[in-house]
Amino acid sequence: MDDTLAPIRGEITEIVGGLSSGRTSHLLACLGDVVGRGETAALVDTEETFDPGSAAQAGIDLRRLLWVRCGSNREVALRAADMLVRCPGFALVALDLGERVPRLPTTMAFRLKFAVRRTEVALLIVGRRRLTGSSAALAVETLREGIEWTGPGPAPTRLARVRTTTRVLRARRAEPGRPPSHWWSA
């Protein structure tokens, strides 16, 4: 994971993008970085779309990951994330909102912002569009650039990899340089 796009401790980071733009792969990369350091992470999965197989292939130690499945209930997901960011000790709390991102009152966004500052937790929100407005310290958009196929014959039998890039939408601190492209192996 590129350091300039890594979630910041004590701040809110948002990754937005359309379907198949690489936002979930970025999320797994962030989780892998945190868990690989021996830290503890939590994933609030609104639509229950997290694939443990993909995470294991990405080298994530699933024992250090708390997975909270919310049954497509966005209110519950927001409340679960609110509880988790108030528990000191988690290095990263990821909130995957999926395709339908709810409207978040400004007061709720500020509440999350101050909670993560107090507990020094990195809150990473992934969804189709932005959620917390100016409360996020960093917001990036993922975009797909290319696809490669693979197979033994002339007709491909499997997706090989997907190349994505990111665009910084908001960076409260220093403006990061142009983010590099990422190849994600299927």
Next chain:
Amino acid sequence: MSRFACVLVEHFDAAAVERCEPALRERPLAILNSGLDRPNVGREGAPTAQRDSAPAKVMTTIEANAAAREQGVRPGMTETEARTRCPMLLTRPWAEEYVASARHALLEAALAVSPRIEDGGAGLAYLDTVGLERLIGDPAAIGRRLVHQVRAIGLVPRVGLAASRTAARMAAATGSGAVTVISRGRERATLAKVPVAALDLAPDLVMTFSRWGVRTLGELASLPREGLAMRLGPPGLRAHDLALGLDRDPFRPWTPPPFWEEAQGLEWEIDSLGVLAGVLETVLERLCRRLAAVALVADALEIRLGLASGGHHARDVSLAYPMSEVKPMLTLAVLDLEAHPPPAAVIRVSISAHPIRTQAGQGGLWQPPAPAPRDLVTVLARLAALVGADNLGSPVLVDSHRADAFTMLAFSPPTEPASSDRRRRGVGQRPDDVPQHAAAQRKQRLALRRMRPARRMEVETVGERPARVEARLVIASAGPWRASGEWWDRQAWARDEWDVVLGDGAICRLARDRLTGHWYLDGFYD
């Protein structure tokens, strides 16, 4: 060197109530016979005969604390007589659960000092102190340690140390301070002035000695042994041994029960969880004090609520992490009772804890911090109440080729450092020294957003390749990736997987069930 210690809590029935209601400690208190049969739970004293002979309907005093005794209240008096002597007297009915809890608490506190203890009855425990001098110090220091341990559970003890249990008990009962030590060889001289009534002797034997004019243990010890044996038989010889400070009975070690229980009876019915939480907190505080006194923690709670309807409501609360703190235990208990409320008003609360010993561990110097056990267990309980316990935990992959095969385990992050971290980092190397490219070496895998359950789709094919998915054009496709399994079982499965790019840019994984011919959407690559 003393061989035995005796821990004695005087007026134990009253002390057990004071332990549950500390505000009563300085006030005159009498325990009344509530009309129930009181089991023979401990030492027999003079009041027993009077207690047994009292009419069942008349409320009689069966125990009084020191403040009440100063006012002349004695066991066996009727409530009216006791109140006449002490107008400020407070009374409580005798409660078996209070006495049983206090008795176990006393034994557990003694067990924290010596591994060999004997249950001498309610308010009485004997300890084998051989070898403790190397751990704790001289007999006086052992006695002080005992006093400290017993006070920590809310009882006020007197401790005696001597070469025999009888001598130790007499020292505890008659000593002037909290700790009394009888030096080896001084037992007979020390016991000489103790009255015969202090021994646990049959009433007819005490009457016989009284008729003979034998009032003290010294006088009893000076009687000829052969003559006693001829006139009184084995009971007479036993009494003579006790007067000499000799123990003939074997030491019967006490082992703690697998569950520790604290209970509280209520004089009123509770039908609100908020009020019940206050009672639960009081009971848990006593239980945790007992656990903390012997450096143990609990890994499971069993809550048993006596109901006004006559039944019981029992709940098992498993603690996500062994603990001895009241607050998270109370939170878990209340959350559990919120989810499973008792069907009727509560009149009795009993909590059992399964005690275990934990190994104190120390995290590594460079080990990242993890959530504190107390915080973690609280947030997990709150999340379980919010999303359900089945939707919370760590996923574990199942050894199968079947798509989306995993199970959920309770979240319990490992305490050792990550293996990749250990491998990368040498001894004495700080986290900053880890090569920056190490993180970059981690595989960048494309994630799949799973549809649960896999959604059935209408797919048009050209040959075997998908051409349209729910009327959406397929731009590119790759496959089939054939997989099957469990053909030896009833749950056989076989499928062809296709990676497909749709017209709107989404990359998805389709699967055709070869057994039914149906197409399913597994998920989207993202």
